[in-house]
Amino acid sequence: MRxxxxxxxxxxxxxxxxxxxxxxxEPLILAGEIHGGQLMNTTVVExxxxxxxxxxxxxxxxxxxxxxxxxxxxxxxKNVVKVDFSKRPFTIDDYQAEAVIITTGASSLMLGVPGEKxxxxxxxxxxxxxxxxxxxxxxxxxxxxxxxxCEDSLALIKFAKQVYLVVRRDSLRASKIMAERVMKHPxxxxxxxxxxxxxxxxxxVEAVEFTNGEKLTTDGVFLAIGHQPATxxxxxxxxxxxxxxxxxxxxxxxxxxxxxAGVFAAGDVxxxxxxxxxxxxxxxxxxxxxxxxWLENIK
Numbered sequence: 001m002r003x004x005x006x007x008x009x010x011x012x013x014x015x016x017x018x019x020x021x022x023x024x025x026e027p028l029i030l031a032g033e034i035h036g037g038q039l040m041n042t043t044v045v046e047x048x049x050x051x052x053x054x055x056x057x058x059x060x061x062x063x064x065x066x067x068x069x070x071x072x073x074x075x076x077x078k079n080v081v082k083v084d085f086s087k088r089p090f091t092i093d094d095y096q097a098e099a100v101i102i103t104t105g106a107s108s109l110m111l112g113v114p115g116e117k118x119x120x121x122x123x124x125x126x127x128x129x130x131x132x133x134x135x136x137x138x139x140x141x142x143x144x145x146x147x148x149x150c151e152d153s154l155a156l157i158k159f160a161k162q163v164y165l166v167v168r169r170d171s172l173r174a175s176k177i178m179a180e181r182v183m184k185h186p187x188x189x190x191x192x193x194x195x196x197x198x199x200x201x202x203x204x205v206e207a208v209e210f211t212n213g214e215k216l217t218t219d220g221v222f223l224a225i226g227h228q229p230a231t232x233x234x235x236x237x238x239x240x241x242x243x244x245x246x247x248x249x250x251x252x253x254x255x256x257x258x259x260x261a262g263v264f265a266a267g268d269v270x271x272x273x274x275x276x277x278x279x280x281x282x283x284x285x286x287x288x289x290x291x292x293x294w295l296e297n298i299k
Contacts, residue, residue, distance in 0.1 A: 001089060001095075001096045001097070001098075002026065002027070002028050002095060002096065002097045002098070003025045003026060003027070003097065003098050003099065003295060004020050004025045004026075004027045004028070004097060004098065004099045004100070004101065004291055004295070005027065005028045005029075005030060005090075005092050005095060005097035005099075005100050005101075006020070006027055006028070006029045006030070006073075006100075006101045006103060007030050007080050007083075007092065007100065007101070007102050007103065007104055008030075008031070008032060008037075008102060008103035008104035008105060008230070008267070008269070009029060009031035009032060009035040009036055009037060009061075009065070009075075009103065010035075010036060010037020010038070010039065010061070010103060010105050010267060010268075010280060011037060011039065011061075011064065011267065011277045011278075011280040011281040011284060012037075012103035012105070012266040012267025012268070012269075012280040012281060012283055012284035012287070013029055013031065013037075013101075013103035013266075013267070013284060014029070014061070014064035014065055014067070014068050014281075014284070015064065015280075015281040015282075015284030015285050015288070016101050016103060016266060016284035016285070016287050016288040016291075017029045017068035017071075017073040017075070017284075017288075018064070018067055018068045018071060018073070018288075019284070019285050019288035019289060019292075020073065020101075020288040020291065020292065021068060021071035021072040021073040022071050023288070023292045024072075025288075025291070025292060025295070026072060026073075026074075027073045027074070028073075028074045028075075028076065028095065028097075029068065029073055029074065029075045029076070030076055030078055030079075030080050030092065030093075030095075031065075031075050031076065031077050031078075032077065032078070032079050032080075032104075033077055033078060033079050035061075035065075035077050036058065036061035036062075036065070037061065037105050037267075037268075037280075038105065038107070038108070038126070038268075039057035039058070039060060039061050039277055040057060040058050040061060041057070041120050041121050042056075042057030042121055042125075042127075042130070043056060043057065043121050043122075044056060044057075044134075045057050045060055045130070045277065046133065047130065047276075047278070048060060048277065048278065049278065060277075064281075078093075080092055080093055080233060081093060081233065082233060083100075083233055083234065083237055084237070085100070085237040085238060085260045085263050086237075088262060090262065090263065098262065098295060098298075099262045099263070099264070099291045099294060099295055100262065100263045100264065101256075101264045101265065101266060101284075101287045101288065101291055102234065102246060102258075102263065102264070102265040102266070102269055103265070103266050103267045103269060103280075103284060103287075104229075104230035104231065104269050105229070105230055105267055105268045105269055105280075106227040106228060106229040106230060106245075106268040106269060106272075106275075107227065107228050107230065108126035108223055108226075108227055108228075109223070109225045109226045109227060109228055110223060111143060111196055111223060111225070113196055113197060113198050113199060114198040114199070115198050115199035115200060115201065115205075116199055116221075116223075119199055119201050119204065119205050119221075122201070122203065122204045122205065123199075123201060123204045123205025123206075123219065123220045123221060124199060124205060124220070124221050124223070125220060125221070125222050125223070126222070126223050126224075127222075127275070127276075128140075128142070128151070128152035128153075128155040128156050128222050128224070129151075129152075129155050129276070130276070131220070131222075132155045132156045132158060132159050132160075133159055134159075134220075135156055135159050135160040135219060135220060136159045136160070137159075137160070137161050138159075138160050138161065138219040138220070139160060139161065139162045139163075139164070139217065139218045139219050139220075140156045140160045140162075140163050140164070140218060140219060140220045140221075140222060141163075141164045141165075141166060141196075141208055141216065141218045141220065141221045141222065142156065142163060142164070142165050142166065142221075142222045142224055143166045143196055143221065143222070143223055143224060143225060144165075144166075144167070144223070144224035144225045144226075145165075145167040145168065145169055145171075145172050145173050145174065146172070146173045146174050146224070146225075146226070147173075147174045147175055147178050148224040148225075148226065149165060149167075149172075149174070149224035149225070150165075150172065150174040150178040150179060150181070150182045151178065151224075152222050152224045153165050153182050153185075153188050154178075154181060154182065154185070154188075156222070157185060157187055157188055160187075161187065162187055162189070163187060163188045163189070164188075164189050164190075164191060164216060164218070165182065165188060165189070165190045165191070166191050166194050166195070166196060166208075166210070167190055167191065167192055167193075167194065168193065168194065168195045169192070169193065170192050170193055171192075172190075191210070194210050194211070194212065195210065195211045196208050196209070196210060196211075196221070197209045197210055197211045199221055200215070204219075205218060205219060205220055205221055206218075208221055227268070227272065227275070228244070229243070229244045229245045229246070229268065229269050229272075230269060231244050231245070231246060231269060234246065237260070237263075238258045238259055238260050238263060238265075239258065239259045243272060245269065245270060245271075245272050246258060246265040246269050246270050247259065248264070248265050248270055253293075254290040254293070254294055255286065255290065256270075256283065256286050256287040256290045257290060257294070261294075262294060262298075264287040264290055264291050264294075265287065266280070266283035266284045266286065266287035267280035267283050267284060268280055270283065271283065
């Protein structure tokens with residue numbers, strides 16, 4: 001029996017663990033077998049406040065994890081397979097808790113082509129806002145046709161000398177204003193009715209090959225075809241939106257609480273807009289503070 005269990009890790013989970021441990025809630029973090037979130041697949045994180053020279057994504061996650069443990073959080077690297085939020089105490093696999101914070105995150109949808117996984121973090125990326133400064137005077141390819149792909153293209157072209165947007169259809173699904181900005185930009189070229197067949201390179205991305213057999217030299221490939229929140233086990237337990245993200249904000253006293261009193265959520269499992277490490281960490285802090293206040297008020 002625990003006061004608080006945090007399901008998931010990454011910036012949201014570890015930050016929630018830091019704050020909850022400092023509040024003497026003795027949190028248990030069930031971090032997942034593959035722990036640390038999407039930052040485990042990144043290289044240098046240059047926009048993390050307080051790190052003027054940048055920090056490697058895995059190193060940042062290791063430091064946050066160790067900081068949570070320093071203050072008394074217990075961390076177990078296991079995947080949660082079943083929850084029961086129908087009554088308190090809540091049941092999470094073989095554990096029980098008075099309150100729960102969900103920070104299971106979201107994963108970028110992949111193209112499923114050769115070279116993609118092998119070169120992830122070495123030219124294959126999922127966050128143009130994060131990595132655009134690395135592409136100064138370089139060439140970048142963006143795969144996708146929605147708002148995210150257009151936003152990534154516009155973020156990259158501030159630094160890159162050329163951006164190629166690969167769209168599998170004959171039109172963009174993005175909003176009209178975003179589509180117009182991309183199509184009018186002189187250094188963004190769109191390949192219509194085109195799909196990536198494979199990503200080529202040794203130690204880093206060197207080129208892409210399209211399904212029509214053509215090859216294009218590039219320094220990086222950005223995947224902008226969407227994200228999938230890790231909410232499968234929560235479908236019958238809490239309210240999700242039509243994309244599968246957890247709905248919070250229904251209780252003005254506890255903004256991070258879900259529709260189930262005592263169950264909170266933070267990070268990319270909630271946020272389908274910003275998707276930044278710093279916003280996830282901030283939400284993890286908020287969730288821990290909300291959980292602390294809620295636990296105090298129900299005594």
